Amino acid sequence: MFSEMLVKLWENGIIQMGIWETIYMTVLSSMIAYVIGLPLGVILHITDAEGIYPLRWVNRILGLFVNFFRSIPFIILMVAMLPVAKLIVGVSLGNRAMIVMLVIAASPYVARMVESSLKEVNAGVIEAAQSMGANNFQLVWKVLLPEAKPSLIVGSVISMVTILGYSAMASTIGGTGLGQIAISYGHQRFNPDVTWCCVILTVIIVQVIQEVGTWIAHKTDKRYSGGSAVK
């Protein structure tokens, strides 16, 4: 029923390894992308003309920078950024280099996600905090980010799924994981069942990320009946 290749890949633990590598790359890249993207998103939001600390030029330049990276298709960005990866991690091949690419591609994306989540926070609530004498730092940490939390979590799920997709593309230029298995063992060696196996596994990973993320977001949302109500 299964091709010899699929059985062999499973028995040698290649597929299991692929699952692990895909998850590892996705999670690690997402985390680093958030370390960079979250402050970027916050700065983009607060320096906006309508923001709590308008800085026209910082906002413009940062916006241009983010748009620049967002407008390059990932597959091209990857090739273009190979020298940068080499500069940062010493190699331009393999998962370490791929993580650099993923972070470069995902951080601006994350920044925009964060920015749009922060935009959802009711301006009146921010004014209330201002009227009580919160400084800008407190506004961001104690009001803006906590109030945007459910939306930020939903955004991080979307970002992670996008990064997972990117990680599969990264396999075309030397990354590993389920994407690489699908391409080199499935597509290039005519084993459609290997490809489909990778597809199904990827779908399962995405589903798990989505379900867990949605559940957490729901838990943290106190605006509607979903959140943990206090009796």
Add this chain to the structure above:
Amino acid sequence: MGVRPVPGNVLEISHLHKAYGQNTVIEDLSLTVREGEVIVIVGPSGCGKSTLLRCINALEGNQGGEVRLHGEPVLKGSKNLPEIRQKIGMVFQNYELFPHMTVLDNIMLAPVKAQGRKKNEVREEALALLKRVGLETKADSFPRQLSGGQKQRTAIVRALCMHPDILLFDEVTAALDPEMVREVLEVILDLANQGKTMLVVTHEMQFARAIADWVVFLDDGRICEEGTPEEFFDHPKTERAKKFLNTFTFERKARQPKTI
């Protein structure tokens, strides 16, 4: 510039000018609020009442004139603005409670984080204040679990807990169902009886009359008329005020006998 703070004056607004582009909202407005005084601002919608309150704590910048709290200028963008704002309590029409925080956390956030007061002490005070407005059982509820009136009482407690020198009420009952208006107004009345300094914008004329030491009638961004509640409500001097007050009374013509 150079206005000497008169002892007993909490808030001094002098020659305030506010415009959005070409559209002047407040023109050369001066007003002084003394310690323990309750000033009620009334006027038709769009007359600049809310904008005036928002200018007082610099949520809106102004185009001229100045606002001083105990002699200190309140200036948008100035370094000590957060500090001064802590002394100006504001209650909004739409409550503006933090939806992801419990009632108690809503109240405690600013005193603890912005004023750096001790958590235990603030909690005790918050609970005592909640009890006084009849919300002692709601301390751990989230805003969505409260009625409009309860939300607004929470918002008032939140402002009170900062120990402000003056309280600004911006049409705090405008978003409430009629039966909830009273519970909120009673809280405010209670505060007035305690001698709190307040500036109240409202559309509730009977309430205005009951609570005010001084009524200011605003029209077109200017003070059109001011006086004691008796003077203003019973013997308005200007035509504009008379016309405004008339919108609150209804009369029906005598019924004509039906002719068949």
